[in-house]
Amino acid sequence: MGGDLAPKQVLDGVSLLLENLPDDVILVLYGDKSSVDLSILSHKSVEVVHTTQVIEMCQHPAKAFQSLTDSSITVGFQHLKQGKIDAFAGAGNTGAMLVGGMYTVKTIPGVIRPAITTMIPKEHGGYGVMLDVGANSDCRPDILLQFGLLGQLYAKFMLNIETPKIGLMNIGEEEEKGNLLTQATHKIMKETDSLNFIGNIEGRDLFNDKADVIVCDGFVGNIILKNTESFFRLLTKRKIKDEFFDRFNYEDYGGSPILGLNKPVIIGHGMSSPVAIQNMIKHAIGLCKSSLIEKIAAEFN
């Protein structure tokens, strides 16, 4: 039921995926069962859990998550916690998805704060990641350090980058540049052995090869992400077709994982198209198969 275009676009995305669903995957849909076509309902790898409530995009995340106990998000997270499903993905209320994750499956022991992680297309091919892009508006240096570790593990095990380069988003390359937060963060990132820290990067370095993992607080990351999305929209509106800029399309990767939770959780774009939904579910399957969560837990243990 999640997203501005649900449930139709979500179900169309499911239909797309079902054409090529791996044999070892079962898709569990949470929502209004009466809206699901027979072609999906009757599929051998699909289960539908009927829910009667919906957390709207504008509702207060924590309040809605707790009061709407039969909403698709709340029931989904309960099932995730109980082990009835292995991963949960949704294009609904971002805050409710975040709160739901933290209330039910909880953060991995040792992780201070989970981070919403987005893919960044690189000019010379491939992807990097940027985190956090919205879960934590105010951060401390030790929290940003952990974002670096979370991103490093994602880049290694999901993007198959052997030794990911970790960069700190800042306003100058030199160590002493930045605000109080990034100055202090630079210091501890430089000192730790567990991070392949390459130093500060700047706003202009998002798409080049300097860093595979870009670390920032959720305030800065969210603004960068939305600024970048607005470029993509402007290009699309102006009918500019270009191989590189086409890769800005969030549909390609479908969603942003919340890293640092005990289970795989992915948040989709509120405007998710069927292609985006399909790729969001594939992304969730990839998270399960990579055992990324177990690897993060081992690192933070």
Next chain:
Amino acid sequence: MGGDLAPKQVLDGVSLLLENLPDDVILVLYGDKSSVDLSILSHKSVEVVHTTQVIEMCQHPAKAFQSLTDSSITVGFQHLKQGKIDAFAGAGNTGAMLVGGMYTVKTIPGVIRPAITTMIPKEHGGYGVMLDVGANSDCRPDILLQFGLLGQLYAKFMLNIETPKIGLMNIGEEEEKGNLLTQATHKIMKETDSLNFIGNIEGRDLFNDKADVIVCDGFVGNIILKNTESFFRLLTKRKIKDEFFDRFNYEDYGGSPILGLNKPVIIGHGMSSPVAIQNMIKHAIGLCKSSLIEKIAAEFN
């Protein structure tokens, strides 16, 4: 002597400007007199002040400004302070230009911190401004409130927008959204009568018509600015020509004024081309003719 391509590109920019210099303007150049062509030297509206030192782009701003007393930046600011010139513009070391302004002509009484201000091309025509884009990495709510006032006056008297709309860069439209700084800033911006505050805007709103003046701290603004510049560079590199995106070209307005100082000061891009230099000087002339500084001083009095 300022910028990566000085003095050649700077002098080429001067030559361009001299073809159409208004009669009531005298251009005073600071730098190595031997590098100036006779065509410029002999021009009736040009004076050259020979200086023997240069503050390099990589030097520590405050130290260099104080020790290199015969540098083009230091001598220029002394002349500005003494009233020998009415405005000072340079494409050199940004920090030294900022420090120079604060040490010599100083901030307008009542202004807590000056702000570097950049032009933002709007999708449907015209420009807006964003400030601060790099002078103040850590800000307080009262400082951001003042940035709103400074930007409002610039938009009114330089961009001729009768009632400029002031927006606070944030990560959600709702009042309670944001980090501690923007939450507190929103509150005082909403309460003041002197600001035409339209509320929060987001990273996606940079180029639309929601706000004419975008307020943010220098850390966030610098990252947005460089992110935006990297888009322009990528488009240029990929040979994508487009009427709107062409307006991203900083050459068109030539430089970023430091608002809040007692005299007009403009910082040019380190890579300024002759066209950018020409437009930076025109921008400085515009600042003088608009009496913007006097209007800011009256507002803060």
